[in-house]
Amino acid sequence: DAKTTQPNSMESNEEEPVHLPCNHSTISGTDYIHWYRQLPSQGPEYVIHGLTSNVNNRMASLAIAEDRKSSTLILHRATLRDAAVYYCILSVNSGYALNFGKGTSLLVTP
Amino acid sequence: AAGVIQSPRHLIKEKRETATLKCYPIPRHDTVYWYQQGPGQDPQFLISFYEKMQSDKGSIPDRFSAQQFSDYHSELNMSSLELGDSALYFCASSLPTSGGVNEQFFGPGTRLTVL
Numbered sequence: 001d002a003k004t005t006q007p008n009s010m011e012s013n014e015e016e017p018v019h020l021p022c023n024h025s026t027i028s029g030t031d032y033i034h035w036y037r038q039l040p041s042q043g044p045e046y047v048i049h050g051l052t053s054n055v056n057n058r059m060a061s062l063a064i065a066e067d068r069k070s071s072t073l074i075l076h077r078a079t080l081r082d083a084a085v086y087y088c089i090l091s092v093n094s095g096y097a098l099n100f101g102k103g104t105s106l107l108v109t110p
Numbered sequence: 111a112a113g114v115i116q117s118p119r120h121l122i123k124e125k126r127e128t129a130t131l132k133c134y135p136i137p138r139h140d141t142v143y144w145y146q147q148g149p150g151q152d153p154q155f156l157i158s159f160y161e162k163m164q165s166d167k168g169s170i171p172d173r174f175s176a177q178q179f180s181d182y183h184s185e186l187n188m189s190s191l192e193l194g195d196s197a198l199y200f201c202a203s204s205l206p207t208s209g210g211v212n213e214q215f216f217g218p219g220t221r222l223t224v225l
Contacts, residue, residue, distance in 0.1 A: 036214075043114075043200045043216030044153060087152070097143060097155035097166050098202075098214060 004088045009105040012078045020073040020104050022088030027068050032091055035062065035073045036098065037084040044087070044100070047073065083108045112136050114217035116201050122223045123191050131186040131220045135203030141165070142184040143202040143214060144176060153200060159184055191224045198222075 005023040012018040024033065035047040048055055048062045050071070055062040061074040075082055087103035115134040123129050135142050141160045145153040155168035159178035170176075173191075178184045182203075188195060198221050202214040 038153075043202070043219050044214075045216065046213035049213070085152075097158055097168055098145075098153075099155060100145075100152040102152060 004090060004101050006086070006088055006102065006104045008102065009107065011107045011109065012075075014080060014108055014110050015077050018075040018078045018082070018106065018108075020075070020086050020088075020106065021070065022072070023070045024088070024090055025069045027090055033062065033064060033068075033071050034089045034091060034098065035060070035086060036089065036100075037082075037086045038103075039081075039084045044098075047086070078106075078108045080108050080110065082106065114201055114203050114215055116199075116217040116220050118220060119218065120221050120223075122225065124225055125191055125193065127191050127224075129188045129191060129222060131188070131199050131201075131222070133184045133186070133201030133203075133217060135182050135184070135201075136215055138205065139203035139215070140182055140206050141204045142178055142182065143204075144170075144184070144186050145200040145202065145216075147198040147200065147219075148194075149197070151197075156186070188222075193224050196222060196224045 032051050034049040036044045037047050038044045048060050050062045063072045085103040085105050087100050089098050117132045143158040144156040147153045156170040157176050158166045162178045173189050176186045198219040200216050200219045202216045204212045204214045
């Protein structure tokens with residue numbers, strides 16, 4: 001399985017944009033890039049996914065490098081509620097299991 | 111909106127006992143996944159079911175078994191419990207996938223403590 005690499009932790013000020021990077025240099029052509037997050041004491045929550053093109057939804061934006069070897073999750077205005085562990089996951093499609101690696105723990109300060 | 115329901119939310123068992131965790135997926139979701147999250151660890155995939163058939167298998171111990179029933183709910187059966195089985199167990203469900211990509215919706219988890 002293709003692997004992902006994320007920073008262990010990041011910190012942001014409230015109401016500022018946050019860019020969470022993910023490296024996936026061994027990604028294959030059919031791998032989707034998924035982002036999930038896990039808030040404290042809760043189950044993981046879907047954030048966004050993409051294949052080749054950049055994606056936007058109400059929660060975030062996903063910027064995918066042209067060679068697809070890296071991607072960046074963008075939270076446009078971080079709030080205290082965005083403090084969570086963010087996971088970048090590769091899969092053939094979402095009908096398969098999510099292989100959670102070591103995510104990025106995001107701290108948001110007032 | 112309806113969410114994934116897991117029961118019980120908390121469970122305390124002794125070593126070598128058995129436990130059954132239940133998961134009720136979101137209506138019309140036909141795929142169920144089970145994940146285990148140990149203390150301070152990341153979730154690990156155990157097993158999944160699609161249309162009542164096992165669809166994928168991860169790092170599930172032989173002491174564990176699971177099934178999906180005709181109403182799509184799923185049960186995770188755990189026998190000969192060990193201290194290391196103490197963890198949060200999440201169930202997730204997703205819509206039928208037909209070439210597309212469907213997000214997984216996670217339940218609140220069952221916290222199992224083995225003493």
